[in-house]
Amino acid sequence: MLDVRTLRTELDAVKAGLARRRIDVSDLDRAAELDARQRAALSEAERLRAEVKRLSGEVGRARKQGDAATAERLAADSRALGEQQATRDAEASALAAELRDVMLQIPNLPADDAPDGAGPEENVVLRTVGGDRTWADHQRVPHWEIGEQLGILDPERATRMSGSMFNMYRGAGARLLRALVQLSLDRAADAWEEVRPPSVVRTDTMISTGHLPKFADDAYQVERDELWLIPTAEVPLTSMHAGEVLDEAELPRRYAAYTPCFRREAGSAGRDTRGLLRSHEFDKVELMAFATPAAAPAVHADIVARAEGILADLGLAYRVLDLCTGDLGFGNRRTFDLEAYAPGCDQWLEVSSVSWYGDFQARRSNTRYRPAEGKGTEFLHTLNGSVLGWPRVWAALVETHRRPDGRIDVPEVLRPYLGGAETLP
RNA sequence: GGAGGGGUGGCGGAGUGGACGAUCGCACCGCUCUUGAAAAGCGGCGGGGCGCAAGCCCCCGCGGGUUCGAAUCCCGCCCCCUCCGCCA
Numbered sequence: 001m002l003d004v005r006t007l008r009t010e011l012d013a014v015k016a017g018l019a020r021r022r023i024d025v026s027d028l029d030r031a032a033e034l035d036a037r038q039r040a041a042l043s044e045a046e047r048l049r050a051e052v053k054r055l056s057g058e059v060g061r062a063r064k065q066g067d068a069a070t071a072e073r074l075a076a077d078s079r080a081l082g083e084q085q086a087t088r089d090a091e092a093s094a095l096a097a098e099l100r101d102v103m104l105q106i107p108n109l110p111a112d113d114a115p116d117g118a119g120p121e122e123n124v125v126l127r128t129v130g131g132d133r134t135w136a137d138h139q140r141v142p143h144w145e146i147g148e149q150l151g152i153l154d155p156e157r158a159t160r161m162s163g164s165m166f167n168m169y170r171g172a173g174a175r176l177l178r179a180l181v182q183l184s185l186d187r188a189a190d191a192w193e194e195v196r197p198p199s200v201v202r203t204d205t206m207i208s209t210g211h212l213p214k215f216a217d218d219a220y221q222v223e224r225d226e227l228w229l230i231p232t233a234e235v236p237l238t239s240m241h242a243g244e245v246l247d248e249a250e251l252p253r254r255y256a257a258y259t260p261c262f263r264r265e266a267g268s269a270g271r272d273t274r275g276l277l278r279s280h281e282f283d284k285v286e287l288m289a290f291a292t293p294a295a296a297p298a299v300h301a302d303i304v305a306r307a308e309g310i311l312a313d314l315g316l317a318y319r320v321l322d323l324c325t326g327d328l329g330f331g332n333r334r335t336f337d338l339e340a341y342a343p344g345c346d347q348w349l350e351v352s353s354v355s356w357y358g359d360f361q362a363r364r365s366n367t368r369y370r371p372a373e374g375k376g377t378e379f380l381h382t383l384n385g386s387v388l389g390w391p392r393v394w395a396a397l398v399e400t401h402r403r404p405d406g407r408i409d410v411p412e413v414l415r416p417y418l419g420g421a422e423t424l425p
Numbered sequence: 426g427g428a429g430g431g432g433u434g435g436c437g438g439a440g441u442g443g444a445c446g447a448u449c450g451c452a453c454c455g456c457u458c459u460u461g462a463a464a465a466g467c468g469g470c471g472g473g474g475c476g477c478a479a480g481c482c483c484c485c486g487c488g489g490g491u492u493c494g495a496a497u498c499c500c501g502c503c504c505c506c507u508c509c510g511c512c513a
Contacts, residue, residue: 043475053444056494060443075493082493245472293456368472377472385444 001103001363007032017109020325022118031102038095048085052078060085062131104207105214108324108360111334117324124324129308130317135343138404142344143395144275147173149406150425152398155275164273165265165280167391172425176397176408177283179392179417180418181258184285184310184387191302192256192287197236199259200227207237208365210331217266220280229262234384237288242365246380248372252291252299259284276391277349283391288384290367293358296381300356303385304336307352310387313413316396319343319348333358336385340392346398349392354385 006014010080011032015025034414045079055078062071071196101421115124147153152173154261158166169177185194206212207227211219230236237255246253261284272278289299304320311318323338328335338352359379368377 039475042482049483050481052493055491057444059493071493078493271495323491 001360002109003108003359003363004031004035004099004103007035010406012272014109018107020110020114020116021107021328022326023107027102027106031099031106034095034099038092038099038184041092041095041239045085045088045092048081048088052082052085055081101213104364107330108210108333108358109326110328110332111356111358114328114334115322115324116326118326119324120327122324123327124322126320126322126336128317128319129312131319131341133317136404138270138406139343139399139402140346141402142275143398146344146398146402146406146408147275150408152176152425153276162280165278167276167279167281169394173394174251175418176414176424177394179414180388180390180393180397181283181285182417183414185256185258187310188256188285188287188306188387192254192289195233195237195240195255195257197230197233197240197257197259199230199262201230201236201239202227205235205242208242209235209238209361210364211235218264220262220264230259231263232261232284232386233257233259233284233286234288237286237384238361238382239365240288241290241367241380244367245377246290246367246369248292248369251343251369251380252289252295252414254287254289254299255286256285261389266299275345276395277345277347279391284389285388286384288382290362290369290380290382292369292371292378293381296356296358296383299383300334300354303383303387306336307338307354307385307387311338311340311351311393314393314397314411316393316400317343318351328354329355331355331357331360333360338388340396340424342392342396342399344402345395349396351392352386352389355383357384 002014007028011028015028018025018028035384055074059071059074059078060321062068062074115122117123123333144153144155147155150172152169152171154168154170158168177325188194200222203212203226204221211231212228219231236259240255241253260281262281263279263280265280268278269379276282287303289303291299302348308318308320318338318340321339323329323332323335323337332355335353335355337350338354339348340351341347342349357380362379367382369380370377397411398408403423410421410424411419418424
Protein backbone atom coordinates (compact mmCIF):
# COMPACT_ATOMS: atom_id res chain seq x y z
CA MET A 1 0.00 0.00 0.00
CA LEU A 2 1.00 3.60 -0.33
CA ASP A 3 2.64 5.53 2.48
CA VAL A 4 -0.14 7.53 4.14
CA ARG A 5 2.33 10.28 4.89
CA THR A 6 2.61 11.10 1.21
CA LEU A 7 -1.08 12.00 1.32
CA ARG A 8 -0.31 14.71 3.87
CA THR A 9 2.50 16.36 2.03
CA GLU A 10 1.91 15.69 -1.66
CA LEU A 11 -1.68 14.71 -2.14
CA ASP A 12 -1.92 16.36 -5.53
CA ALA A 13 1.13 14.56 -6.87
CA VAL A 14 -0.21 11.21 -5.69
CA LYS A 15 -3.54 11.94 -7.32
CA ALA A 16 -1.86 12.90 -10.55
CA GLY A 17 0.18 9.69 -10.47
CA LEU A 18 -2.82 7.47 -9.85
CA ALA A 19 -4.87 9.32 -12.44
CA ARG A 20 -2.43 7.98 -15.02
CA ARG A 21 -3.98 4.57 -14.36
CA ARG A 22 -7.27 5.99 -15.60
CA ILE A 23 -9.01 5.24 -12.33
CA ASP A 24 -11.18 7.27 -10.02
CA VAL A 25 -8.94 8.90 -7.40
CA SER A 26 -11.64 10.13 -5.00
CA ASP A 27 -10.58 7.45 -2.47
CA LEU A 28 -7.48 9.54 -1.87
CA ASP A 29 -9.44 12.47 -0.51
CA ARG A 30 -11.31 10.13 1.76
CA ALA A 31 -8.06 8.56 2.96
CA ALA A 32 -6.48 11.95 3.60
CA GLU A 33 -9.49 13.04 5.61
CA LEU A 34 -9.59 9.82 7.66
CA ASP A 35 -5.89 10.20 8.32
CA ALA A 36 -6.30 13.73 9.66
CA ARG A 37 -9.19 12.72 11.91
CA GLN A 38 -7.34 9.64 13.10
CA ARG A 39 -4.27 11.61 14.09
CA ALA A 40 -6.32 14.23 15.92
CA ALA A 41 -8.12 11.53 17.93
CA LEU A 42 -4.88 9.73 18.62
CA SER A 43 -2.95 12.69 19.93
CA GLU A 44 -5.83 13.63 22.20
CA ALA A 45 -5.95 10.03 23.48
CA GLU A 46 -2.20 10.09 24.02
CA ARG A 47 -2.37 13.32 25.94
CA LEU A 48 -5.03 11.84 28.25
CA ARG A 49 -3.04 8.64 28.54
CA ALA A 50 0.06 10.52 29.70
CA GLU A 51 -2.02 12.23 32.37
CA VAL A 52 -3.49 8.91 33.56
CA LYS A 53 0.00 7.47 33.85
CA ARG A 54 1.22 10.46 35.80
CA LEU A 55 -1.72 10.30 38.23
CA SER A 56 -1.35 6.54 38.65
CA GLY A 57 2.24 7.03 39.69
CA GLU A 58 1.09 9.48 42.31
CA VAL A 59 -1.52 7.06 43.59
CA GLY A 60 1.24 4.55 44.24
CA ARG A 61 3.39 7.11 46.01
CA ALA A 62 0.55 8.42 48.15
CA ARG A 63 -0.39 4.91 49.14
CA LYS A 64 3.20 4.12 50.07
CA GLN A 65 3.20 7.14 52.37
CA GLY A 66 0.01 5.90 53.94
CA ASP A 67 -2.07 8.80 52.65
CA ALA A 68 -5.12 6.79 51.68
CA ALA A 69 -7.40 9.80 51.25
CA THR A 70 -5.14 11.46 48.66
CA ALA A 71 -4.61 8.14 46.91
CA GLU A 72 -8.35 7.61 46.64
CA ARG A 73 -8.93 11.12 45.31
CA LEU A 74 -6.17 10.79 42.68
CA ALA A 75 -7.45 7.36 41.66
CA ALA A 76 -10.89 8.82 41.07
CA ASP A 77 -9.44 11.62 38.91
CA SER A 78 -7.43 9.14 36.97
CA ARG A 79 -10.43 6.89 36.47
CA ALA A 80 -12.43 9.76 35.01
CA LEU A 81 -9.66 10.69 32.62
CA GLY A 82 -9.21 7.04 31.73
CA GLU A 83 -12.80 6.87 30.60
CA GLN A 84 -12.32 9.85 28.33
CA GLN A 85 -9.18 8.33 26.99
CA ALA A 86 -10.91 5.02 26.22
CA THR A 87 -13.49 6.89 24.17
CA ARG A 88 -10.88 8.77 22.16
CA ASP A 89 -8.85 5.61 21.76
CA ALA A 90 -11.79 3.65 20.41
CA GLU A 91 -12.46 6.49 18.01
CA ALA A 92 -8.85 6.54 16.85
CA SER A 93 -8.68 2.82 16.25
CA ALA A 94 -12.00 2.74 14.41
CA LEU A 95 -10.67 5.49 12.15
CA ALA A 96 -7.37 3.67 11.71
CA ALA A 97 -9.18 0.49 10.66
CA GLU A 98 -11.32 2.42 8.23
CA LEU A 99 -8.27 4.16 6.82
CA ARG A 100 -6.47 0.86 6.35
CA ASP A 101 -9.44 -0.59 4.51
CA VAL A 102 -9.39 2.33 2.12
CA MET A 103 -5.61 2.25 1.69
CA LEU A 104 -5.62 -1.48 0.92
CA GLN A 105 -7.93 -0.80 -2.01
CA ILE A 106 -5.73 1.90 -3.53
CA PRO A 107 -3.31 0.68 -6.19
CA ASN A 108 0.36 1.56 -6.44
CA LEU A 109 1.65 4.64 -8.24
CA PRO A 110 2.99 3.95 -11.72
CA ALA A 111 6.71 4.57 -12.22
CA ASP A 112 7.50 7.88 -13.90
CA ASP A 113 8.88 6.07 -16.93
CA ALA A 114 5.95 3.67 -17.34
CA PRO A 115 4.27 4.61 -20.64
CA ASP A 116 0.93 6.35 -20.47
CA GLY A 117 -2.06 4.55 -21.88
CA ALA A 118 -5.64 3.49 -21.25
CA GLY A 119 -5.44 -0.25 -21.74
CA PRO A 120 -3.68 -3.27 -23.28
CA GLU A 121 -3.86 -1.77 -26.80
CA GLU A 122 -1.51 0.97 -25.70
CA ASN A 123 1.22 -1.23 -24.28
CA VAL A 124 4.55 -0.48 -25.91
CA VAL A 125 6.26 -3.27 -27.81
CA LEU A 126 9.92 -2.82 -26.91
CA ARG A 127 11.23 -5.54 -29.19
CA THR A 128 10.10 -8.55 -31.14
CA VAL A 129 12.44 -11.47 -31.69
CA GLY A 130 11.66 -13.86 -34.53
CA GLY A 131 8.57 -11.90 -35.49
CA ASP A 132 9.52 -11.97 -39.16
CA ARG A 133 9.71 -15.74 -39.32
CA THR A 134 7.50 -17.55 -41.79
CA TRP A 135 5.44 -20.50 -40.68
CA ALA A 136 4.77 -23.67 -42.61
CA ASP A 137 1.38 -25.37 -42.75
CA HIS A 138 2.52 -28.14 -40.42
CA GLN A 139 3.17 -25.46 -37.74
CA ARG A 140 -0.29 -24.01 -38.12
CA VAL A 141 -1.91 -26.72 -35.99
CA PRO A 142 -3.19 -25.71 -32.55
CA HIS A 143 -1.61 -27.50 -29.64
CA TRP A 144 -4.83 -29.13 -28.49
CA GLU A 145 -4.97 -30.97 -31.78
CA ILE A 146 -1.29 -31.85 -31.55
CA GLY A 147 -1.88 -33.04 -28.00
CA GLU A 148 -4.64 -35.34 -29.10
CA GLN A 149 -2.76 -36.66 -32.15
CA LEU A 150 0.31 -37.53 -30.09
CA GLY A 151 -1.51 -38.60 -26.93
CA ILE A 152 0.40 -36.11 -24.81
CA LEU A 153 -2.54 -34.07 -23.55
CA ASP A 154 -5.80 -35.43 -22.10
CA PRO A 155 -8.22 -32.57 -21.44
CA GLU A 156 -11.35 -34.76 -21.54
CA ARG A 157 -10.36 -36.91 -18.61
CA ALA A 158 -9.06 -33.88 -16.68
CA THR A 159 -12.41 -32.18 -17.17
CA ARG A 160 -14.25 -35.29 -16.06
CA MET A 161 -12.41 -35.40 -12.74
CA SER A 162 -12.01 -31.67 -12.02
CA GLY A 163 -14.25 -29.66 -14.34
CA SER A 164 -13.51 -27.40 -17.27
CA MET A 165 -10.25 -25.48 -17.48
CA PHE A 166 -8.23 -28.23 -15.88
CA ASN A 167 -5.71 -30.18 -17.88
CA MET A 168 -3.78 -33.39 -17.83
CA TYR A 169 -0.44 -33.98 -19.50
CA ARG A 170 0.47 -37.51 -20.41
CA GLY A 171 3.58 -39.45 -21.38
CA ALA A 172 5.99 -37.30 -23.34
CA GLY A 173 3.76 -34.28 -22.67
CA ALA A 174 4.17 -34.63 -18.92
CA ARG A 175 7.90 -35.22 -19.29
CA LEU A 176 8.24 -32.15 -21.50
CA LEU A 177 6.54 -30.03 -18.85
CA ARG A 178 8.84 -31.36 -16.15
CA ALA A 179 11.89 -30.78 -18.36
CA LEU A 180 10.91 -27.14 -18.86
CA VAL A 181 10.57 -26.61 -15.11
CA GLN A 182 13.94 -28.17 -14.41
CA LEU A 183 15.66 -26.23 -17.15
CA SER A 184 14.49 -22.96 -15.72
CA LEU A 185 15.35 -23.76 -12.10
CA ASP A 186 18.82 -24.84 -13.16
CA ARG A 187 19.37 -21.67 -15.12
CA ALA A 188 18.51 -19.53 -12.09
CA ALA A 189 20.70 -21.50 -9.70
CA ASP A 190 23.77 -19.27 -10.08
CA ALA A 191 22.19 -16.38 -8.17
CA TRP A 192 18.71 -17.41 -7.03
CA GLU A 193 18.13 -19.73 -4.11
CA GLU A 194 15.71 -22.51 -4.98
CA VAL A 195 12.74 -22.68 -2.63
CA ARG A 196 9.76 -25.01 -2.48
CA PRO A 197 7.23 -22.99 -0.47
CA PRO A 198 3.77 -24.03 0.72
CA SER A 199 1.06 -23.91 -1.93
CA VAL A 200 -1.56 -22.96 0.63
CA VAL A 201 -1.28 -19.81 2.75
CA ARG A 202 -2.99 -17.71 5.38
CA THR A 203 -5.10 -14.66 4.67
CA ASP A 204 -2.38 -12.24 5.84
CA THR A 205 0.03 -13.73 3.37
CA MET A 206 -2.39 -13.06 0.52
CA ILE A 207 -2.85 -9.48 1.72
CA SER A 208 0.88 -8.80 1.61
CA THR A 209 1.16 -9.19 -2.13
CA GLY A 210 -2.02 -7.28 -2.89
CA HIS A 211 -4.11 -10.31 -3.89
CA LEU A 212 -6.48 -9.61 -1.01
CA PRO A 213 -8.77 -8.00 -0.10
CA LYS A 214 -9.52 -6.63 -3.54
CA PHE A 215 -9.19 -9.78 -5.62
CA ALA A 216 -10.75 -12.43 -3.39
CA ASP A 217 -12.95 -13.70 -6.22
CA ASP A 218 -9.90 -14.70 -8.24
CA ALA A 219 -8.53 -17.06 -5.61
CA TYR A 220 -9.53 -20.45 -4.28
CA GLN A 221 -10.29 -20.37 -0.61
CA VAL A 222 -10.21 -23.31 1.79
CA GLU A 223 -12.82 -21.79 4.04
CA ARG A 224 -12.89 -24.37 6.79
CA ASP A 225 -9.24 -23.74 7.58
CA GLU A 226 -9.10 -20.07 6.60
CA LEU A 227 -6.48 -20.79 3.96
CA TRP A 228 -6.01 -19.88 0.32
CA LEU A 229 -4.47 -21.75 -2.61
CA ILE A 230 -1.66 -19.61 -3.97
CA PRO A 231 -2.26 -17.98 -7.37
CA THR A 232 1.52 -17.68 -7.81
CA ALA A 233 4.70 -18.42 -5.84
CA GLU A 234 5.02 -14.67 -5.54
CA VAL A 235 2.59 -14.91 -2.62
CA PRO A 236 4.61 -17.11 -0.23
CA LEU A 237 7.94 -15.72 -1.43
CA THR A 238 6.94 -12.11 -0.81
CA SER A 239 6.12 -13.05 2.79
CA MET A 240 9.45 -14.83 3.17
CA HIS A 241 10.86 -12.08 5.41
CA ALA A 242 7.63 -10.59 6.72
CA GLY A 243 8.28 -8.72 9.95
CA GLU A 244 12.04 -9.05 9.55
CA VAL A 245 14.74 -6.41 9.27
CA LEU A 246 17.48 -7.50 6.86
CA ASP A 247 20.99 -6.08 6.78
CA GLU A 248 21.90 -4.20 3.63
CA ALA A 249 24.94 -6.49 3.33
CA GLU A 250 22.70 -9.51 2.72
CA LEU A 251 20.83 -7.87 -0.16
CA PRO A 252 19.55 -8.47 -2.69
CA ARG A 253 17.84 -11.67 -1.53
CA ARG A 254 16.83 -13.69 -4.55
CA TYR A 255 14.56 -16.73 -4.61
CA ALA A 256 13.40 -19.10 -7.32
CA ALA A 257 10.40 -21.34 -6.78
CA TYR A 258 8.50 -23.87 -8.78
CA THR A 259 4.89 -24.24 -7.64
CA PRO A 260 1.46 -25.00 -8.96
CA CYS A 261 -0.66 -21.85 -9.33
CA PHE A 262 -4.41 -21.82 -8.76
CA ARG A 263 -6.72 -19.26 -10.27
CA ARG A 264 -10.49 -19.17 -10.40
CA GLU A 265 -10.43 -17.04 -13.56
CA ALA A 266 -13.71 -15.60 -12.33
CA GLY A 267 -13.78 -12.78 -14.84
CA SER A 268 -12.96 -14.86 -17.86
CA ALA A 269 -15.56 -17.64 -17.94
CA GLY A 270 -15.92 -18.95 -21.46
CA ARG A 271 -12.73 -17.31 -22.73
CA ASP A 272 -9.80 -19.39 -23.98
CA THR A 273 -11.48 -22.59 -22.90
CA ARG A 274 -9.68 -24.76 -25.41
CA GLY A 275 -6.24 -26.13 -24.75
CA LEU A 276 -3.75 -24.67 -22.37
CA LEU A 277 -4.30 -20.97 -22.80
CA ARG A 278 -6.11 -20.47 -19.53
CA SER A 279 -6.33 -22.99 -16.67
CA HIS A 280 -7.42 -23.11 -13.08
CA GLU A 281 -4.17 -24.83 -12.18
CA PHE A 282 -0.83 -24.46 -13.87
CA ASP A 283 2.87 -24.83 -13.20
CA LYS A 284 5.17 -21.87 -13.05
CA VAL A 285 8.67 -21.01 -11.94
CA GLU A 286 8.88 -17.63 -10.29
CA LEU A 287 11.86 -15.44 -9.47
CA MET A 288 11.32 -13.09 -6.54
CA ALA A 289 13.77 -10.61 -5.05
CA PHE A 290 14.10 -8.17 -2.17
CA ALA A 291 16.38 -5.27 -3.04
CA THR A 292 17.31 -1.77 -1.95
CA PRO A 293 15.70 0.98 -4.03
CA ALA A 294 19.07 1.63 -5.68
CA ALA A 295 19.59 -2.01 -6.68
CA ALA A 296 16.03 -2.67 -7.84
CA PRO A 297 16.38 -1.60 -11.50
CA ALA A 298 19.30 -3.96 -12.07
CA VAL A 299 17.39 -6.86 -10.54
CA HIS A 300 14.36 -6.03 -12.66
CA ALA A 301 16.51 -6.11 -15.79
CA ASP A 302 18.12 -9.39 -14.73
CA ILE A 303 14.75 -11.14 -14.41
CA VAL A 304 13.68 -9.92 -17.85
CA ALA A 305 16.98 -11.06 -19.35
CA ARG A 306 16.67 -14.52 -17.81
CA ALA A 307 13.09 -15.02 -18.97
CA GLU A 308 14.01 -13.79 -22.42
CA GLY A 309 17.06 -16.03 -22.58
CA ILE A 310 14.96 -19.12 -22.01
CA LEU A 311 12.47 -18.18 -24.73
CA ALA A 312 15.31 -17.50 -27.15
CA ASP A 313 17.04 -20.80 -26.38
CA LEU A 314 13.79 -22.69 -26.79
CA GLY A 315 13.67 -21.31 -30.33
CA LEU A 316 10.40 -19.43 -29.84
CA ALA A 317 9.39 -16.14 -31.40
CA TYR A 318 8.60 -13.66 -28.66
CA ARG A 319 8.15 -10.00 -27.87
CA VAL A 320 8.68 -7.77 -24.86
CA LEU A 321 6.01 -5.29 -23.82
CA ASP A 322 6.32 -2.28 -21.56
CA LEU A 323 2.91 -2.15 -19.90
CA CYS A 324 1.16 1.18 -20.08
CA THR A 325 -0.31 2.80 -16.96
CA GLY A 326 -3.82 1.67 -17.81
CA ASP A 327 -2.82 -2.00 -17.95
CA LEU A 328 -0.45 -2.10 -15.01
CA GLY A 329 -1.33 -4.56 -12.25
CA PHE A 330 -2.68 -3.32 -8.94
CA GLY A 331 0.58 -3.29 -6.99
CA ASN A 332 2.99 -2.61 -9.83
CA ARG A 333 5.04 0.47 -10.59
CA ARG A 334 6.51 -0.92 -13.80
CA THR A 335 5.94 -4.20 -15.60
CA PHE A 336 7.43 -5.89 -18.64
CA ASP A 337 5.37 -8.68 -20.16
CA LEU A 338 6.91 -11.38 -22.31
CA GLU A 339 4.72 -12.95 -24.96
CA ALA A 340 5.58 -16.04 -26.93
CA TYR A 341 4.09 -16.52 -30.35
CA ALA A 342 2.08 -19.69 -30.88
CA PRO A 343 1.81 -20.24 -34.65
CA GLY A 344 -0.82 -22.99 -34.40
CA CYS A 345 -3.40 -20.85 -32.66
CA ASP A 346 -1.90 -17.69 -34.12
CA GLN A 347 -1.73 -15.82 -30.83
CA TRP A 348 0.82 -14.01 -28.72
CA LEU A 349 0.68 -15.71 -25.33
CA GLU A 350 1.66 -13.95 -22.14
CA VAL A 351 4.23 -16.24 -20.56
CA SER A 352 5.86 -13.88 -18.13
CA SER A 353 5.15 -10.68 -16.28
CA VAL A 354 8.13 -9.06 -14.64
CA SER A 355 7.22 -6.43 -12.10
CA TRP A 356 8.74 -3.90 -9.79
CA TYR A 357 6.55 -3.01 -6.80
CA GLY A 358 8.62 -0.35 -5.09
CA ASP A 359 7.87 -0.66 -1.36
CA PHE A 360 4.14 -1.29 -1.91
CA GLN A 361 4.27 -4.96 -0.90
CA ALA A 362 7.01 -4.55 1.70
CA ARG A 363 4.87 -2.04 3.53
CA ARG A 364 2.03 -4.57 3.64
CA SER A 365 4.27 -7.41 4.79
CA ASN A 366 6.46 -5.19 6.99
CA THR A 367 9.74 -6.25 5.37
CA ARG A 368 12.56 -3.79 6.02
CA TYR A 369 16.30 -3.41 5.87
CA ARG A 370 18.88 -1.54 7.82
CA PRO A 371 20.89 0.71 5.49
CA ALA A 372 24.65 0.29 5.87
CA GLU A 373 24.94 4.05 6.26
CA GLY A 374 22.63 6.10 8.41
CA LYS A 375 20.12 5.25 11.06
CA GLY A 376 16.85 3.37 11.31
CA THR A 377 15.18 1.00 8.89
CA GLU A 378 13.63 1.35 5.44
CA PHE A 379 11.09 -0.72 3.56
CA LEU A 380 12.57 -2.95 0.90
CA HIS A 381 11.63 -3.01 -2.73
CA THR A 382 10.16 -6.22 -4.11
CA LEU A 383 10.40 -7.55 -7.64
CA ASN A 384 9.22 -10.69 -9.28
CA GLY A 385 8.76 -12.33 -12.62
CA SER A 386 7.88 -15.68 -14.12
CA VAL A 387 10.47 -17.85 -15.81
CA LEU A 388 8.03 -18.93 -17.06
CA GLY A 389 4.33 -19.84 -17.08
CA TRP A 390 4.79 -23.31 -18.50
CA PRO A 391 1.51 -24.42 -20.10
CA ARG A 392 1.58 -21.54 -22.57
CA VAL A 393 5.24 -22.14 -23.33
CA TRP A 394 4.44 -25.81 -23.80
CA ALA A 395 1.74 -24.79 -26.28
CA ALA A 396 3.96 -22.39 -28.23
CA LEU A 397 6.74 -24.95 -28.23
CA VAL A 398 4.82 -27.90 -29.64
CA GLU A 399 3.29 -25.68 -32.31
CA THR A 400 6.57 -24.00 -33.26
CA HIS A 401 8.59 -27.21 -33.34
CA ARG A 402 6.02 -29.44 -35.00
CA ARG A 403 7.59 -31.33 -37.88
CA PRO A 404 5.94 -32.22 -41.16
CA ASP A 405 5.55 -35.79 -39.85
CA GLY A 406 3.60 -34.48 -36.83
CA ARG A 407 6.24 -35.19 -34.20
CA ILE A 408 7.95 -32.46 -32.13
CA ASP A 409 11.59 -31.40 -32.46
CA VAL A 410 13.17 -30.99 -29.05
CA PRO A 411 15.21 -27.78 -28.70
CA GLU A 412 18.82 -28.55 -27.89
CA VAL A 413 18.78 -27.01 -24.39
CA LEU A 414 16.00 -29.35 -23.36
CA ARG A 415 17.53 -32.58 -24.58
CA PRO A 416 19.60 -33.25 -21.45
CA TYR A 417 16.35 -33.20 -19.48
CA LEU A 418 14.67 -35.68 -21.80
CA GLY A 419 17.24 -38.42 -21.88
CA GLY A 420 18.88 -36.91 -24.96
CA ALA A 421 15.75 -37.29 -27.10
CA GLU A 422 15.79 -35.18 -30.29
CA THR A 423 12.10 -35.63 -31.01
CA LEU A 424 8.92 -36.38 -29.09
CA PRO A 425 7.14 -38.54 -28.41
C1' G B 426 -7.25 -34.58 17.89
C1' G B 427 -5.91 -35.20 23.58
C1' A B 428 -2.56 -33.91 27.97
C1' G B 429 1.31 -30.90 29.80
C1' G B 430 5.20 -27.03 29.35
C1' G B 431 6.67 -22.52 27.05
C1' G B 432 7.02 -17.61 23.85
C1' U B 433 10.83 -11.05 27.26
C1' G B 434 15.81 -6.77 23.10
C1' G B 435 20.91 -9.82 17.96
C1' C B 436 21.62 -14.16 21.56
C1' G B 437 21.29 -16.05 26.66
C1' G B 438 18.41 -14.96 30.71
C1' A B 439 15.94 -11.94 35.23
C1' G B 440 11.48 -9.86 36.29
C1' U B 441 4.38 -12.70 39.00
C1' G B 442 0.32 -5.59 40.07
C1' G B 443 3.27 0.40 41.48
C1' A B 444 8.36 4.91 38.42
C1' C B 445 9.84 -1.50 33.87
C1' G B 446 10.85 -0.34 27.43
C1' A B 447 12.52 -3.61 31.11
C1' U B 448 18.33 -6.08 36.03
C1' C B 449 22.43 -8.77 34.28
C1' G B 450 25.75 -11.50 30.92
C1' C B 451 27.40 -12.22 25.82
C1' A B 452 27.77 -9.99 21.09
C1' C B 453 28.34 -5.24 18.71
C1' C B 454 30.00 0.20 18.22
C1' G B 455 32.95 4.50 20.10
C1' C B 456 36.69 6.37 23.37
C1' U B 457 40.99 5.74 26.90
C1' C B 458 45.34 2.80 27.51
C1' U B 459 48.68 0.08 23.74
C1' U B 460 53.67 0.02 18.32
C1' G B 461 49.22 -2.99 17.02
C1' A B 462 45.94 -6.47 18.97
C1' A B 463 44.17 -8.70 23.34
C1' A B 464 42.97 -7.54 28.32
C1' A B 465 41.10 -3.66 31.30
C1' G B 466 38.28 0.85 32.10
C1' C B 467 34.53 4.47 30.48
C1' G B 468 30.40 5.40 27.37
C1' G B 469 26.84 3.76 23.85
C1' C B 470 23.78 -0.05 22.07
C1' G B 471 15.66 -2.47 19.85
C1' G B 472 11.47 -0.95 16.80
C1' G B 473 7.35 2.25 15.61
C1' G B 474 3.85 6.66 15.76
C1' C B 475 2.85 12.05 16.52
C1' G B 476 5.40 16.75 16.81
C1' C B 477 9.27 22.53 14.03
C1' A B 478 11.11 21.25 18.70
C1' A B 479 11.09 20.08 23.77
C1' G B 480 8.79 16.01 24.37
C1' C B 481 4.66 12.61 24.51
C1' C B 482 2.53 7.80 23.17
C1' C B 483 2.76 2.50 21.66
C1' C B 484 5.33 -2.33 21.36
C1' C B 485 7.61 -8.06 26.68
C1' G B 486 4.04 -13.79 20.46
C1' C B 487 -0.98 -11.46 18.60
C1' G B 488 -5.93 -9.57 19.97
C1' G B 489 -9.39 -8.43 23.78
C1' G B 490 -10.53 -7.72 29.17
C1' U B 491 -9.85 -6.46 34.64
C1' U B 492 -7.43 -2.20 37.34
C1' C B 493 -6.19 4.45 39.37
C1' G B 494 -1.93 1.51 37.39
C1' A B 495 -0.43 -4.83 33.60
C1' A B 496 5.64 -7.92 31.01
C1' U B 497 3.08 -9.53 35.63
C1' C B 498 -4.02 -11.23 36.65
C1' C B 499 -8.30 -13.15 33.20
C1' C B 500 -10.22 -14.71 28.13
C1' G B 501 -9.45 -15.95 22.85
C1' C B 502 -5.97 -16.94 18.97
C1' C B 503 -1.04 -18.06 16.77
C1' C B 504 3.59 -20.43 17.20
C1' C B 505 7.37 -23.73 19.60
C1' C B 506 8.67 -28.09 22.79
C1' U B 507 7.41 -33.05 25.29
C1' C B 508 4.16 -37.27 25.57
C1' C B 509 -0.19 -39.89 23.50
C1' G B 510 -3.29 -40.72 19.08
C1' C B 511 -3.42 -40.69 13.67
C1' C B 512 -0.52 -40.78 9.27
C1' A B 513 2.57 -40.43 3.39
